[in-house]
Amino acid sequence: MKITAGQLTLKQLESVYRKPGADFNQAWLIERGCKDAVDRAADIVRAAVQGDDAVYGINTGFGKLANTRIAVQQTTQLQRNLILSHCCGVGPNLPDGVVRLVMVLKMASLGRGASGVGWQVIEQLESMLNKDLIPVIPAKGSVGASGDLAPLAHMTAAMIGEGQINYQGQTRNADMALKKCGLRPLELGPKEGLGMINGTQVSTALALAGLFDTWRYCQSALVTGAMSSDAMMASTVPFRSEIHQLRGHRGQLDVAESLRALLHGSAIRESHRDRDERVQDPYCLRCQPQVMGACVDQLRQVANTLAIEANAVTDNPLVIADSNEILSGGNFHAEPVAFAADQCALVIAEIGSITERRIATVVDPALNYGLPAFLSPRPGLNCGFMVAEITAAALMSENKQTAAPCSIDSTPTNANQEDHVSMACHGAYRLMGMNKNLANIVAIELLTATQGVQFRQPIKTSEPLQIVIAVLRHKVDRLDHDRFMATDIKAAARLVEDGEIVDAVGSDNLLQLIG
Numbered sequence: 001m002k003i004t005a006g007q008l009t010l011k012q013l014e015s016v017y018r019k020p021g022a023d024f025n026q027a028w029l030i031e032r033g034c035k036d037a038v039d040r041a042a043d044i045v046r047a048a049v050q051g052d053d054a055v056y057g058i059n060t061g062f063g064k065l066a067n068t069r070i071a072v073q074q075t076t077q078l079q080r081n082l083i084l085s086h087c088c089g090v091g092p093n094l095p096d097g098v099v100r101l102v103m104v105l106k107m108a109s110l111g112r113g114a115s116g117v118g119w120q121v122i123e124q125l126e127s128m129l130n131k132d133l134i135p136v137i138p139a140k141g142s143v144g145a146s147g148d149l150a151p152l153a154h155m156t157a158a159m160i161g162e163g164q165i166n167y168q169g170q171t172r173n174a175d176m177a178l179k180k181c182g183l184r185p186l187e188l189g190p191k192e193g194l195g196m197i198n199g200t201q202v203s204t205a206l207a208l209a210g211l212f213d214t215w216r217y218c219q220s221a222l223v224t225g226a227m228s229s230d231a232m233m234a235s236t237v238p239f240r241s242e243i244h245q246l247r248g249h250r251g252q253l254d255v256a257e258s259l260r261a262l263l264h265g266s267a268i269r270e271s272h273r274d275r276d277e278r279v280q281d282p283y284c285l286r287c288q289p290q291v292m293g294a295c296v297d298q299l300r301q302v303a304n305t306l307a308i309e310a311n312a313v314t315d316n317p318l319v320i321a322d323s324n325e326i327l328s329g330g331n332f333h334a335e336p337v338a339f340a341a342d343q344c345a346l347v348i349a350e351i352g353s354i355t356e357r358r359i360a361t362v363v364d365p366a367l368n369y370g371l372p373a374f375l376s377p378r379p380g381l382n383c384g385f386m387v388a389e390i391t392a393a394a395l396m397s398e399n400k401q402t403a404a405p406c407s408i409d410s411t412p413t414n415a416n417q418e419d420h421v422s423m424a425c426h427g428a429y430r431l432m433g434m435n436k437n438l439a440n441i442v443a444i445e446l447l448t449a450t451q452g453v454q455f456r457q458p459i460k461t462s463e464p465l466q467i468v469i470a471v472l473r474h475k476v477d478r479l480d481h482d483r484f485m486a487t488d489i490k491a492a493a494r495l496v497e498d499g500e501i502v503d504a505v506g507s508d509n510l511l512q513l514i515g
Contacts, residue, residue: 001015001027001028001029002029002030002031003028003029003030003031003104003107003108003111004030004031004033004034004108005030005031005034005108005109005110005111005112005113005311006108006111006112006311007311008104008105008108008307008310008311009307010208010303010306010307010310010513013101013104013105013208013212013310014208014212016028016097016100016101016104017097017098017100017101017208017209017212018097018212027130028104028126028129028130029126029130030107030108030111030122030126031111034111034112034113035119036113037112037113037321038110038111038113038117038118038119038122039118039119040113040321041113041114041115041116041117041319041321042116042117042118042119042189044116044319044321044324044326045058045116045117045190045191045319045326046189046190048190048326049072049075049190050072054067054069055317055326056316056317056328057191057194057316057317058075058116058190058191058194058317058326059072059075059190061078062082062194075189075190076187076188076189076190078193079188079189079190079191079192079193079194080160080188080193082153082193082194082197083153083156083157083160083162083188083193083196083197084153084157084162086149086150086152086153086197087150087153087154087157087162087163088141088150088153089137089138089139089140089141089150089151089153089154090138090140090141091138091139091140091141092138092139093136093137093138093139094137094138094139094151094202094206095209095432096134096166097209098205098206098209099134099135099137099155099205100129100134101204101205101208101209102137102151102152102155102201102202102205103125103128103129103134103135103155104129105201105204105205105310106125106152106155106196106199106201107122107125107126107129108310108311109199109201109311109312109313109314109315110122110125110195112313113319113321114313114318114319114320114321115191115195115313115315115318115319116190116191116195116319116326117189117191117192117195117196118189118192120186121159121186121188121192121195121196124159124183124186125159127181127183128158128159128165128178128183131167131181131183132167132168133158133165133166133167133177133178133181133183134165134166134167135154135155135157135158135159135163135164135165135166135174136154136158136163136164136165136166136171137151137154137155137202138150138151138154139151139429140426140429142202142203142424142425142426143411143413143418143421143422143423143425144200144203144333144334144337144338144421144422144423144424144425144426144427145332145333145334145413145418145420145421145422146198146316146332146333146413146414146418146421147197147198147199147200147314147315147316147332148197148199148200148201148202148203148334148425149197149198151202151425152196152197152198152199152201152202153196153197155196156188156193156196156197157174158174158177159174159185159186159196160174160185160186160187160188161174161175161178161185161186162174162175162185165177165178167180167181194315194316195315196315198314198315198316198332199314199315199332200309200312200314200332200334200337200424201314202425203334203337203338203341203422203424203425203427203428204306204309204310204334204337204428206341206425206428206429206431206432207302207306207337207340207341207344207424207428207431208306208310209428209431209432210341210344210348210428210431210432210434210435211299211302211303211306211340211344213431213432213435213439213497214299214344214347214348214351214431214435214438215299215303215513216496216497216499216502217348217351217435217438217439217442217496218292218295218296218299218347218351219501219502219510219511220439220442220446220496220499220501220502221292221351221355221442221445222255222258222259222262222288222292222510222511223262223464223465223468223501223502223504223505223510224355224358224442224445224446224449224501225259225285225288225292225354225355225358225445226259226262226263226462226465227445227446227449227450227452227453227461227465227468227469228285228358228359228361228362228445228448228449228452229259229263229281229285229288230263230266230268230269230449230452230453230456230461230462230465231362231368231371231448231449231451231452231453231455231456232281232285232361232362232368232369232371232452233268233269233271233272233369233370233456234281234285234286235278235280235281235286236259236260236263236269238281238285238286238287238288238289239256239259239260239263239288239289240256240260241253241256241257241260243256243289244256244289244293247290249293249294249297250293250296250297250300251292251293251294251295251296251297251300252289252290252293252294252297253289253293254293254296254511255288255289255292255293255296255511256289256293257511258509258510258511259288259289261464261508261509261510262462262464262465262505262509263461263462263465264462265462265463266460266461266462266465267459267460267461268453268456268459268460268461271459278369282357282361282367283357284354284357284358284361285358285361287354288354291350291354292351292354294350295347295350295351296511298343298344298346298347299343299344299347299513300513301340301343302340302343302344302347303513305336305337305339305340306337306340308336309336309337309340312331313331314331314332314334315331315332316328316329316330316331316332317329318331333420333421333422334422334424334425335407335422335424337422337424337427337428338406338407338422338423338424338427338428339407341406341407341424341427341428341430341431342405342406342407342427344428344431345402345403345405345406345427345430345431345434346403348399348403348431348434348435348437348438349396349399349400349402349403349434351438351442352392352395352396352399352400352437352438352441353396353400355392355396355438355441355442355445356389356392356393356395356396356441358445358449359385359388359389359392359441359444359445359448360389360392360393362375362448362449362452363375363384363385363386363389363448365379368452371452371455372384372455374386374389375448375451375452375455375479376479376481376482377480377481378481382481382482383482384479384482385444385447385448385451385479387485388444388447388448388485388489389444389448391440391444391489392440392441392444392445395437395438395440395441396437396441398437399434399437399438402430402433402434403434405427406423406424406426406427406430407422407423407424407427409423410422410423439493439496439497440489440493442493442496443489443492443493443495443496444489444492446468446472446492446495446496446501447472447476447479447488447489447492450468450469450472450473451478451479453465453469454469454478464504464505464506464509465505467504467505468501468504468505471495471500471501471504472492472495475491475492475494475495476488476491476492
């Protein structure tokens, strides 16, 4: 598939994130029409190296050392030193899918022709991606300004034969992995090291990964929420379009439409339409369009921000070929990504919150409209889903604690030269753990809602939800007596994480993100 600089789509980027490395052999090639612009910018940088004017990062030091002039013959050493000195990452390594995203984002950004790097830098990234040579990048060390310096330095180090690379399921020294695949370590020219480590690509890749997973789990929670509604014999009147048109929020309208589609044709619903004793259902059932709709609107805003950022040039200084200038600015500041990550974190916490409330309602004999206590056929002797609900509550609470905004937590770095930072990188990194929690919460609702719906037999739920039940029951048996529950939750979570719940009901019954 062709990568066109400035025209990456979310669909392309999600495929980069989700596909295994074997699918990348000679698959992702940057469109060659951008080479002229890249070459022109590189020529301007080479001319600046020979000039008398101080140009940041080209013939000067970096950060607080920007006033130190560097001799022409030392510019190559300057770039190599920059990369090695900035390889200060710690913590667990980023998943390969995220690193692939980083590589594609950086390749596309450099391809805009405003970074001043040589074409060989882009070719090295492209070759490594298509040979499934994935740099090892420690997750922690960026404050989300002046670029994701440490993590991008680790990626660049692999390109020059330093550090480590994941290849064919093994972690190898970078120089040996490159050699095994017929590649040579890259020698960095003027500004090329700086062009590689300035930028928001790691923060953006992590935020995109968070968005893609959150969207999948949001859709899954719509499905399990519809199932809980039927298990509870809840009214579908709150999902009627007339209600939501009077408010007008797009997400709310879309969620209500999706819930109506998911429950259309449910015999359970028809069985109590004219004899409901309850005037109104609890908020966790009745207000799904309002709560989930607000989450959908937030995710769509996040998607819009990240789609722009994915196609941006975010290093410094920037080469403006039309005017033959090299301009220092601050595009590396990841504040838009930080805000997007914070929005996504709030959504994850809120979806988990309302989902946990539905789980608690379905297992509670005082609220679940005739279902047995904790959904066990023989409560008392058996605890049923009692502690599964507690697990959901624990995960929900952890996500709420983790959702505090990171974007407001600036701290000065680099001897106060970089005195306001975004914290976008770890703000986006936390989304992985939060989404893992959310997948498990939704999985527990999948288990409880299915059990509840099956207690309504022989009356059946809608056809889409019957398909979901069949998918689950292929992996997890009905809970007739207490058993080792963690295995059931793990199997259900895998269905949520792999998108099988979303696939089971079909795209016609669910809403879409963007582009």
